[in-house]
Amino acid sequence: MNTLTVELAERSYPILIGPGLLDHADVVGAHVPPGAVLLVSNTTVAPLYAGALKRALPGRTIVEAILPDGESYKTLDSLARILDVAVANRLARDSTVVALGGGVVGDLAGFAAACYQRGVDFVQIPTTLLAQVDSSVGGKTGVNHPGGKNLIGAFHQPVAVIADTNTLATLPARELRAGLAEIIKYGLIHDAAFFDWLEVNVDRVLAGNADALTHAIRRSCEIKAEIVGRDERERGDRALLNLGHTFGHAIEAATGYGTWLHGEAVAAGMLMAAAMSRECGYLGESDVARLRALLHRVGLPIAAPDVTPQTALEHMKIDKKVKAGRMRFVLLKRIGAALVTAEYPAEALQTTLTGYFG
Numbered sequence: 001m002n003t004l005t006v007e008l009a010e011r012s013y014p015i016l017i018g019p020g021l022l023d024h025a026d027v028v029g030a031h032v033p034p035g036a037v038l039l040v041s042n043t044t045v046a047p048l049y050a051g052a053l054k055r056a057l058p059g060r061t062i063v064e065a066i067l068p069d070g071e072s073y074k075t076l077d078s079l080a081r082i083l084d085v086a087v088a089n090r091l092a093r094d095s096t097v098v099a100l101g102g103g104v105v106g107d108l109a110g111f112a113a114a115c116y117q118r119g120v121d122f123v124q125i126p127t128t129l130l131a132q133v134d135s136s137v138g139g140k141t142g143v144n145h146p147g148g149k150n151l152i153g154a155f156h157q158p159v160a161v162i163a164d165t166n167t168l169a170t171l172p173a174r175e176l177r178a179g180l181a182e183i184i185k186y187g188l189i190h191d192a193a194f195f196d197w198l199e200v201n202v203d204r205v206l207a208g209n210a211d212a213l214t215h216a217i218r219r220s221c222e223i224k225a226e227i228v229g230r231d232e233r234e235r236g237d238r239a240l241l242n243l244g245h246t247f248g249h250a251i252e253a254a255t256g257y258g259t260w261l262h263g264e265a266v267a268a269g270m271l272m273a274a275a276m277s278r279e280c281g282y283l284g285e286s287d288v289a290r291l292r293a294l295l296h297r298v299g300l301p302i303a304a305p306d307v308t309p310q311t312a313l314e315h316m317k318i319d320k321k322v323k324a325g326r327m328r329f330v331l332l333k334r335i336g337a338a339l340v341t342a343e344y345p346a347e348a349l350q351t352t353l354t355g356y357f358g
């Protein structure tokens, strides 16, 4: 088992990573605070893993909120359902909300934990690769609104993250590939040696090799933990984690959410950010080619969907990260180093958009 810590003073917490953690009652029991448990999961994940989780928490009061599966259920209605279960069972202030599932379940459960009695403890048990390397770490929680994704939410850090890599064995291959996009992102923004390692080991990760998966997840969590530790509320460096996301969100929105998985859109978006970095004179073409080759090997998209540059630009402008009309981008100085900037030649963006969008 690998353990690392997200350093946030009194809100610091451990991330545990390894195969079979859910089968270890000592590990799970030690990290789910005493008191009642509100288990939040969905109809896909609960039948697979809720039994193991309950066996790891013998003698504890456990009540359940099992939601339908899907991003379309990441809503205020689902939040209300979770809170209704908490109230109906008169859960006390010392109860813990445990999220068992992917990012949708984690974001919802975390927001419920932030709201119930103005905040109760929260444990993340992420079961998708994306959730294990990204959404379970950092304390962003929330729901979607018809007016936009993740518009309503709170910062609420978990007290522990337990990432059992064995759960990835049942994850659809397409979801595993999508999670790899965020892993590649960490190499690009922060660690050239990790990017090199991925070029050598990505096939082992995709094949589910436990050592390779654990290393990839651990290094990703370390990088996210370091960035979140410096800038919990995204006033500065945390924005680096949005590499490829402005282009990616435009792809998701323009194609209709759910057509492309988030990680797929981020993959194409990162390639566009790399191309724009090259247009700005930061990145060499050989590095753009390395990224393209790695994404291609993973089976992630390296081309944009059939959307006009104008439509893509309109979606980018309504992205919530746009400040005061000037679009900011995360660009790559080189592989392993990124910057957030609103200073770039207009042609660099235009050339990138026309180069990728129909």
Ligand SMILES: NC(=O)c1ccc[n+]([C@@H]2O[C@H](COP(=O)([O-])OP(=O)(O)OC[C@H]3O[C@@H](n4cnc5c(N)ncnc54)[C@H](O)[C@@H]3O)[C@@H](O)[C@H]2O)c1
Binding pocket: 042, 044, 045, 048, 069, 070, 071, 074, 101, 102, 103, 104, 105, 107, 127, 128, 129, 130, 131, 134, 135, 136, 137, 138, 139, 140, 141, 150, 167, 168, 169, 170, 171, 172, 175, 262
């Ligand atoms: N809070 C954050 O910092 C943050 C960061 C990134 C993404 N997110 C959010 O995360 C969500 C996406 O998360 P996701 O990619 O995990 O999607 P998801 O939660 O929808 O999970 C993907 C699919 O895999 C299924 N699944 C989960 N674990 C499984 C397993 N072990 N075996 C079989 N099937 C399994 C789910 O039921 C679902 O159908 C989005 O809502 C996004 O906004 C949040």
Ligand SMILES: [Zn+2]
Binding pocket: 182, 245, 262, 266
């Ligand atoms: Zn993302």
